Amino acid sequence: MPVTQETLDEIALSRDEYEAIIDRLGREPEPLELGLFGALWSEHCGYKHTKALLRTLPSSSDRLLVAPGAENAGVVDLGDGLAVCFKIESHNHPSAVEPFEGAATGVGGIIRDIFAMGARPIALLNSLRFGQPDDARTRYLLNGVIGGISSYGNCIGIPDVGGEIFFSDTYKGNPLVNAMCVGLIENGKMASASAKEPGDLLMLVGADTGRDGIHGASGLASRSFEEQAEMRSAVQVGNPFLEKVLIEACIESLDLPGVVGLQDCGAAGITSAAIEMAERSGMGLKLTIDDVPRREEGMTPYEVMLSESQERMLLAVTHGMEGPVFDLFEKWDLDATVIGEFELGENVRIYDEGVEVSSTPVITLTDAPEYKFAGVKPQWLTDLQNADLSATPIPSESPSEILLKMLASPNIASRFPIYRQYDYHVQTNTVVEPGGDAAVLRLKGSKRGIAVSTDCNGRICYLDPEIGTAIAVAEACRNLSVTGALPVALTDGLNFGNPETPDVQFQLTESIAGMGRAADAFGIPIVSGNASLYNQSQGTDIFPTPIIGSLGLLKDVEKHVTAGFKSDGDVIIMLGADSAWDDIDGLAGSEYLDLIHGKVEGQPKLDMDLEIRTQAVCRDAIEKGLVKSGHDVSDGGLAVAITESAVIGGIGASITAAPGERWDAAMFGETQSRIIVSATSENLSEIEKLAQVSNVPMVALGTVGGESLSFGDSITLPLADADDAWKNGFSRATAD
Known part of the structure; x- marks a missing residue:
C-alpha cells in the first residue's frame, strides 16, 4: 500500500523520489527500508x-594524501612526518530549535569526523550567523549557541582558536552554526572507514542508543522548517x-592488529555509518540490531537504525581478533558490542531477534538522486548590482x-566577549590567540606551525554569488598570508536557501563556480566540506x-606576525593599492552602506591576479623579517583596519x-586585495623592491605612534575612544 504524503514529509522524500525507490527495488519498500532511504537520500547525507x-571543485595537490569524498575528511601533508586533516560542518536547524545542544553536538560531530581519520583533534573554529542582536x-539563540560551543570544547579539552560571526536580518529565523575541526596525523597513521574482507566484524563502541536525533538528518537538516516544539526530539x-574518552580509546585501538576500519556514527546514525562502510568496502553487511545496547526500552528497529545518539563509533575488526579490542574499550570503561558482519554480496540485511526485517541492495540505498x-540570473539582482552608489548621501x-x-557595530567590534568563554590555550599549542585575522598553532616536535581561519561575507555573496565566493576564498587565504603562512588547503561549508527555487539554484551554481575558480588560482585543493540547504524561514x-x-x-x-602595531615611528604601508583611499565602487556590499x-547593493569586484601577488609579497616580507605587523583590510574598510591595528597594539597612528570629499567611501569602502603592514x-x-618585482602597488600611509588616531584633516580621535567603541561595542549591542 503506497505511503501517505504525511509519511514522506516526515522523512523529507518527495513523491517522485518515492516512486524512484519503487522502480529501483521493483516493489514497495518496507517501513524500515523507507526510513533508511529517507536518511541516506536526505540532502544532508x-x-x-x-x-x-x-565534482567541479579542484581536489588535487602534491600535498594531498587523502582525496575529498574518499573518507570522512581529506588529508594534507605538512612535511616532517606530519599531516593534517580538517573539515567544516553545519548544525543550523538543530541549533535553531535547541541552541545549546544543537551547537554542542555540532562540535562533537565534527570532532568525531576528524579522529575517525586517525587524527588527534588539535583545534576548533566556528562560523556563526544570527539576526540583529x-x-x-536572537540573543537567546546567540547565548545558547556560544554556551554549547564553549561547554563542549572546554570539557573535551580541544582549544577553540578562531572563527567569525555576522549579524543580519536574513538569518533571524534561521541562524547558521558551522563548526570546523583540525586534526594532526603523525607518521602516516591514517584510518579508513572500511572493512578489509568478508567476515570482518562490525563493532559499535561508546554511548548507548536512545531515541534522540531520529529524523535529524532527513527532517531538520533536509527541508525548510518553522520552529515547532515537537522538533526538539530530533536534536541530539x-x-x-x-567523547574525550572515546577519542583516546579509538586512537589507541588503531594500533591493534585486528582493527581495520573506523567510522563516525553521526548523521542518520547506524544507518549512514554502517551502510556507507559497506559501500566503501564493496561488500554486503549483516546487522543484528537487537545486539545494539539501548538506554530506552521498547525501541523499534526503525528507531535503533535512525537514532542519532551522540558519542558512538563503528569499528571494523578482523574476525577472531576482537578479544584485545574488547579489553581495550573495557580499560577505558566504554561499551563495545559486535552488531554485524561484513559478507560477500550486495545487500545490507537487518535482523531483529533472529528475524530478517529488511534486505536491500547497498548501492540502491547510497545512490541518492542527483539533481x-x-x-538563471534574476532581474532583481541585476538591479541591485547596477545601483548608483555615487547617489549615496x-x-x-x-x-x-x-x-x-x-567600530561599535556587532559585525566589526571585538569578539572578545565570545572567545573569552573558550579555552584556547588547552594543549599548549596556541601561538596566536583568537582576535586577529587567523590563529597560529605550533606543531610540537617540529619548527613548523599552521594558521587557520574561516571567512565569508554573505552580503557580498548575495550581490554576486560567483565573485562573492571567490572573495571568500581570497579573504580566507589573505587571513593566513598576513600572519606569514602559505595557504595549502581549504574546506567549505555551503549554507544556502531552498534549492528547489530558481534564485537559489543560480546562487549555488555561481557560488561553486567562484569557489573553484579561486581555489584554482591559488593552486590549492578543497579537501572536504558540507552542504546545508533549505535555510529559510517564513519563505525567505x-x-x-x-x-x-x-x-x-x-x-x-616563530616567523609570524600579528595584527597590532608594535613601535613608535614605524611606517604604515598598504600593499595592493597605490592610492591611500578607496573610491566609490568600494562601497558595494559594505558594512558602512548597510x-x-x-x-x-552594488557590484563587488576582485582582481584575482593582484590578490595572489599581494599575498605573496606580504608572506615574503614577513619571511624576510621586514615587517612587524600585518592585517587584512576587509569589513569596514581602511579606516577600520588601521584603527584595529592601533587598538590591538595599544598605540596610535597618524x-x-x-x-x-567622499570621505565615507575613502575610509569605509571595502575594495579587495589590500593589506596593512607596519615596518621600520x-x-x-626593501619592501618597495619586493613589491616592484611582483608588480604589486603599494603606498606609505603614515606612521605609528602617540595616543590618538588621525586621518588627514578629517579625523583626530583619542585612541581611548576608539578602544572603548571597538572593545565594548559587541557587549553593548548584545546586552538585554
Missing part, C-alpha cells in the same frame, strides 16, 4: 542538489566527557562619529553563505593623506 556541482530571540544531546540545474555626522559607529532564504575554512603552513612558526544607510623606515625600501 545524499547531497542531491550539490553533487554534480561539487537587538532582537530578544551530547556528552563531551564521554542538475542551470541557474554623505552622512550629516562627522567622520569621527561614523568611525566610532563602525538566507543570504548565500559559502563559508571557507582555510589552513596555511609556516615553515618556522549600517549607516540600510542598503545592500595617516597623512586627506580622504577627500629602514626596511621600507
Whole structure:
C-alpha cells in the first residue's frame, strides 16, 4: 500500500523520489527500508542538489594524501612526518530549535569526523550567523549557541582558536552554526572507514542508543522548517566527557592488529555509518540490531537504525581478533558490542531477534538522486548590482562619529566577549590567540606551525554569488598570508536557501563556480566540506553563505606576525593599492552602506591576479623579517583596519593623506586585495623592491605612534575612544 504524503514529509522524500525507490527495488519498500532511504537520500547525507556541482571543485595537490569524498575528511601533508586533516560542518536547524545542544553536538560531530581519520583533534573554529542582536530571540539563540560551543570544547579539552560571526536580518529565523575541526596525523597513521574482507566484524563502541536525533538528518537538516516544539526530539544531546574518552580509546585501538576500519556514527546514525562502510568496502553487511545496547526500552528497529545518539563509533575488526579490542574499550570503561558482519554480496540485511526485517541492495540505498540545474540570473539582482552608489548621501555626522559607529557595530567590534568563554590555550599549542585575522598553532616536535581561519561575507555573496565566493576564498587565504603562512588547503561549508527555487539554484551554481575558480588560482585543493540547504524561514532564504575554512603552513612558526602595531615611528604601508583611499565602487556590499544607510547593493569586484601577488609579497616580507605587523583590510574598510591595528597594539597612528570629499567611501569602502603592514623606515625600501618585482602597488600611509588616531584633516580621535567603541561595542549591542 503506497505511503501517505504525511509519511514522506516526515522523512523529507518527495513523491517522485518515492516512486524512484519503487522502480529501483521493483516493489514497495518496507517501513524500515523507507526510513533508511529517507536518511541516506536526505540532502544532508545524499547531497542531491550539490553533487554534480561539487565534482567541479579542484581536489588535487602534491600535498594531498587523502582525496575529498574518499573518507570522512581529506588529508594534507605538512612535511616532517606530519599531516593534517580538517573539515567544516553545519548544525543550523538543530541549533535553531535547541541552541545549546544543537551547537554542542555540532562540535562533537565534527570532532568525531576528524579522529575517525586517525587524527588527534588539535583545534576548533566556528562560523556563526544570527539576526540583529537587538532582537530578544536572537540573543537567546546567540547565548545558547556560544554556551554549547564553549561547554563542549572546554570539557573535551580541544582549544577553540578562531572563527567569525555576522549579524543580519536574513538569518533571524534561521541562524547558521558551522563548526570546523583540525586534526594532526603523525607518521602516516591514517584510518579508513572500511572493512578489509568478508567476515570482518562490525563493532559499535561508546554511548548507548536512545531515541534522540531520529529524523535529524532527513527532517531538520533536509527541508525548510518553522520552529515547532515537537522538533526538539530530533536534536541530539551530547556528552563531551564521554567523547574525550572515546577519542583516546579509538586512537589507541588503531594500533591493534585486528582493527581495520573506523567510522563516525553521526548523521542518520547506524544507518549512514554502517551502510556507507559497506559501500566503501564493496561488500554486503549483516546487522543484528537487537545486539545494539539501548538506554530506552521498547525501541523499534526503525528507531535503533535512525537514532542519532551522540558519542558512538563503528569499528571494523578482523574476525577472531576482537578479544584485545574488547579489553581495550573495557580499560577505558566504554561499551563495545559486535552488531554485524561484513559478507560477500550486495545487500545490507537487518535482523531483529533472529528475524530478517529488511534486505536491500547497498548501492540502491547510497545512490541518492542527483539533481542538475542551470541557474538563471534574476532581474532583481541585476538591479541591485547596477545601483548608483555615487547617489549615496554623505552622512550629516562627522567622520569621527561614523568611525566610532563602525567600530561599535556587532559585525566589526571585538569578539572578545565570545572567545573569552573558550579555552584556547588547552594543549599548549596556541601561538596566536583568537582576535586577529587567523590563529597560529605550533606543531610540537617540529619548527613548523599552521594558521587557520574561516571567512565569508554573505552580503557580498548575495550581490554576486560567483565573485562573492571567490572573495571568500581570497579573504580566507589573505587571513593566513598576513600572519606569514602559505595557504595549502581549504574546506567549505555551503549554507544556502531552498534549492528547489530558481534564485537559489543560480546562487549555488555561481557560488561553486567562484569557489573553484579561486581555489584554482591559488593552486590549492578543497579537501572536504558540507552542504546545508533549505535555510529559510517564513519563505525567505538566507543570504548565500559559502563559508571557507582555510589552513596555511609556516615553515618556522616563530616567523609570524600579528595584527597590532608594535613601535613608535614605524611606517604604515598598504600593499595592493597605490592610492591611500578607496573610491566609490568600494562601497558595494559594505558594512558602512548597510549600517549607516540600510542598503545592500552594488557590484563587488576582485582582481584575482593582484590578490595572489599581494599575498605573496606580504608572506615574503614577513619571511624576510621586514615587517612587524600585518592585517587584512576587509569589513569596514581602511579606516577600520588601521584603527584595529592601533587598538590591538595599544598605540596610535597618524595617516597623512586627506580622504577627500567622499570621505565615507575613502575610509569605509571595502575594495579587495589590500593589506596593512607596519615596518621600520629602514626596511621600507626593501619592501618597495619586493613589491616592484611582483608588480604589486603599494603606498606609505603614515606612521605609528602617540595616543590618538588621525586621518588627514578629517579625523583626530583619542585612541581611548576608539578602544572603548571597538572593545565594548559587541557587549553593548548584545546586552538585554
